[in-house]
Amino acid sequence: xxxxxxxxxxxxxxxxxxxxxxxxxxxxxxxxxxxxxxxxxxxxxxxxxxxxxxxxxxxxxxxxxxxxxxxxxxxxxxxxxxxxxxxxxxxxxxxxxxxxxxxxxxxxxxxxxxxxxxxxxxxxxxxxxxxxxxxxxxxxxxxxxxxxxxxxxxxxxxxxxxxxxxxxxxxxxxxxxxxxxxxxxxxxxxxxxxxxxxxxxxxxxxxxxxxxxxxxxxxxxxxxxxxxxxxxxxxxxxxxxxxxxxxxxxxxxxxxxxxxxxxxxxxxxxxxxxxxxxxxxxxxxxxxxxxxxxxxxxxxxxxxxxxxxxxxxxxxxxxxxxxxxxxxxxxxxxxxxxxxxxxxxxxxxxxxxxxxxxxxxxxxxxxxxxxxxxxxxxxxxxxxxxxxxxxxxxxxxxxxxxxxxxxxxxxxxxxxxxxxxxxxxxxxxxxx
Numbered sequence: 001x002x003x004x005x006x007x008x009x010x011x012x013x014x015x016x017x018x019x020x021x022x023x024x025x026x027x028x029x030x031x032x033x034x035x036x037x038x039x040x041x042x043x044x045x046x047x048x049x050x051x052x053x054x055x056x057x058x059x060x061x062x063x064x065x066x067x068x069x070x071x072x073x074x075x076x077x078x079x080x081x082x083x084x085x086x087x088x089x090x091x092x093x094x095x096x097x098x099x100x101x102x103x104x105x106x107x108x109x110x111x112x113x114x115x116x117x118x119x120x121x122x123x124x125x126x127x128x129x130x131x132x133x134x135x136x137x138x139x140x141x142x143x144x145x146x147x148x149x150x151x152x153x154x155x156x157x158x159x160x161x162x163x164x165x166x167x168x169x170x171x172x173x174x175x176x177x178x179x180x181x182x183x184x185x186x187x188x189x190x191x192x193x194x195x196x197x198x199x200x201x202x203x204x205x206x207x208x209x210x211x212x213x214x215x216x217x218x219x220x221x222x223x224x225x226x227x228x229x230x231x232x233x234x235x236x237x238x239x240x241x242x243x244x245x246x247x248x249x250x251x252x253x254x255x256x257x258x259x260x261x262x263x264x265x266x267x268x269x270x271x272x273x274x275x276x277x278x279x280x281x282x283x284x285x286x287x288x289x290x291x292x293x294x295x296x297x298x299x300x301x302x303x304x305x306x307x308x309x310x311x312x313x314x315x316x317x318x319x320x321x322x323x324x325x326x327x328x329x330x331x332x333x334x335x336x337x338x339x340x341x342x343x344x345x346x347x348x349x350x351x352x353x354x355x356x357x358x359x360x361x362x363x364x365x366x367x368x369x370x371x372x373x374x375x376x377x378x379x380x381x382x383x384x385x386x387x388x389x390x391x392x393x394x395x396x397x398x399x400x401x402x403x404x405x406x407x408x409x410x411x412x413x414x415x416x417x418x419x420x421x422x423x424x425x426x427x428x429x430x431x432x
Contacts, residue, residue, distance in 0.1 A: 049096040067129075078133025
């Protein structure tokens with residue numbers, strides 16, 4: 001007889017153990033919602049956007065001498081300005097987090113104020129630079145927009161504002177063209193010692209102006225999730241920050257990045273490039289920095305992937321049966337134990353969605369995540385039957401990944417804590 005569960009396992013592979021976050025992540029992973037579905041209605045609706053006008057006007061009211069003649073300084077200033085407002089609203093509002101539509105509406109408002117300023121002779125320099133700062137950080141469309149494309153909205157706002165200024169004989173000033181950074185070299189990649197956390201770095205510039213590096217901190221313990229991103233002056237600066245976040249044991253200073261091939265970079269950045277559906281959702285645990293970078297991290301990802309000559313191939317399907325068979329045989333030979341196949345399948349299904357060697361990565365973070373998923377998803381006695389296998393499962397993964405020393409011991413200690421007390425720290429960026 002099949003075990004009675006709260007929910008089926010497979011659609012939840014690689015998502016959060018926190019119920020609210022998981023519901024959003026599951027929605028985001030549905031690639032083609034039925035137009036008749038309540039999910040699509042929710043995403044197309046801007047319910048809860050009543051706070052937008054006050055919020056967008058607050059951004060404009062805080063304008064003061066935005067930088068000129070440096071695309072990066074202007075973009076940084078606008079990213080910080082908009083990001084600070086969005087972060088504040090996530091702390092006070094409960095609805096209306098339709099980020100792309102918010103940005104499009106903000107561009108409309110700035111355009112309207114420039115048009116009014118042009119007619120009345122008011123100063124519009126900061127408004128003009130704000131509009132171009134928005135254009136710099138806005139990602140190009142992925143081809144899967146459900147509603148208004150923010151990139152098109154910003155560009156149309158610039159066109160309309162330019163026409164309004166020209167009509168009244170006012171020079172638009174700097175910049176005269178839409179600013180958008182492009183790749184300026186090949187990306188670099190550094191993985192942590194467990195093989196489930198990545199620093200992907202790439203150089204960007206505006207032609208030869210304002211060269212800089214962008215770094216995405218990608219955590220595959222809970223799925224393909226960017227947990228931090230930002231601009232850095234050099235790879236060394238980016239990696240120093242990343243190592244501190246990951247932990248010295250998992251990201252030692254002697255480990256150095258290597259050139260990243262296009263296929264790997266595409267695979268890691270694909271969630272940022274493939275769909276605008278995710279951009280409409282908020283997980284609820286983003287840091288202030290990540291919210292500020294919400295638009296720019298996608299702009300940089302799509303610019304980088306757009307420069308590649310290698311297309312993203314089909315992702316190999318993960319077949320759990322050989323994995324289940326291998327672990328079952330290993331456990332029988334090692335401990336003479338013969339667990340129920342369904343218990344092993346439960347653990348295997350919730351462990352990872354990655355094919356190949358990445359499946360066996362067993363950081364303490366991934367272990368904790370698997371415990372939460374299983375404990376939260378099954379009737380208690382069935383969850384415990386699967387989680388009782390966790391220490392042996394982790395030992396099996398340790399053998400397959402070749403972990404040794406303190407790294408292996410940290411994983412073993414994490415595996416002994418194979419029960420969930422119902423809490424979730426909600427920290428998106430974790431030490432491994």
